[in-house]
Amino acid sequence: QQQVKQSPQSLIVQKGGISIINCAYENTAFDYFPWYQQFPGKGPALLIAIRPDVSEKKEGRFTISFNKSAKQFSLHIMDSQPGDSATYFCAARGSNTGNQFYFGTGTSLTVIP
Amino acid sequence: KAGVTQTPRYLIKTRGQQVTLSCSPISGHRSVSWYQQTPGQGLQFLFEYFSETQRNKGNFPGRFSGRQFSNSRSEMNVSTLELGDSALYLCASSPGSFYGYTFGSGTRLTVV
Numbered sequence: 001q002q003q004v005k006q007s008p009q010s011l012i013v014q015k016g017g018i019s020i021i022n023c024a025y026e027n028t029a030f031d032y033f034p035w036y037q038q039f040p041g042k043g044p045a046l047l048i049a050i051r052p053d054v055s056e057k058k059e060g061r062f063t064i065s066f067n068k069s070a071k072q073f074s075l076h077i078m079d080s081q082p083g084d085s086a087t088y089f090c091a092a093r094g095s096n097t098g099n100q101f102y103f104g105t106g107t108s109l110t111v112i113p
Numbered sequence: 114k115a116g117v118t119q120t121p122r123y124l125i126k127t128r129g130q131q132v133t134l135s136c137s138p139i140s141g142h143r144s145v146s147w148y149q150q151t152p153g154q155g156l157q158f159l160f161e162y163f164s165e166t167q168r169n170k171g172n173f174p175g176r177f178s179g180r181q182f183s184n185s186r187s188e189m190n191v192s193t194l195e196l197g198d199s200a201l202y203l204c205a206s207s208p209g210s211f212y213g214y215t216f217g218s219g220t221r222l223t224v225v
Contacts, residue, residue: 032211032213034213034214036216041218042218042219043117043119043203043205043216043217043218043219044156044203044214044216045216046213046214046215049213089155089156097169098161098168098169098210099144099146099161099163099168099169099207099209099210100146100158100161100169100171101146101158101214102158103148103155103156104155105155106155
């Protein structure tokens with residue numbers, strides 16, 4: 001059973017556009033929601049994370065929107081750049097999962113110049 | 114500050130062999146987790162070690178095992194390799210349960 005569902009599987013965006021990736025979860029005990037960025041040949045790198053006591057967190061061009069009642073969270077990349085082309089994973093961890101993260105299946109983002 | 118170091122980066126093994134992968138976490142990080150990444154299954158949790166104790170284990174067969182040393186370095190071992198074990202094995206370290214992970218670049222294992 002996929003604990004965290006991520007969509008879309010792939011995304012193509014023009015340079016300067018907004019990239020939006022969505023994730024949904026079921027476990028209400030999840031209390032930490034990070035996003036990771038992975039380039040080919042590299043491990044995932046933590047991009048931005050949010051806890052459920054806030055509805056939005058912004059770091060530079062990256063914003064997480066969090067909807068606790070809908071059990072959904074999303075990553076918005078503003079002014080998308082070709083260098084943002086990578087695979088993005090959402091993840092979740094909770095008080096009843098120890099330090100185990102559950103990852104979404106990933107979104108391959110391509111930003112066209 | 115040095116990141117998470119995984120060795121070797123690439124490995125080719127034959128079916129039936131065993132393999133040991135190594136991970137050196139960030140200095141001061143006591144938690145080390147291992148994940149298997151494949152195109153079909155994504156990132157799958159293998160196990161987590163904290164202060165030399167396995168704290169959590171994913172749904173993998175007993176052929177997958179690990180350990181952590183007193184300096185927090187960790188190894189994972191896969192015995193009787195199968196073709197389906199071909200994957201990128203990622204190690205992640207963190208200071209503890211309330212922090213995010215820092216991943217290494219992984220070990221690409223190919224079983225032929």
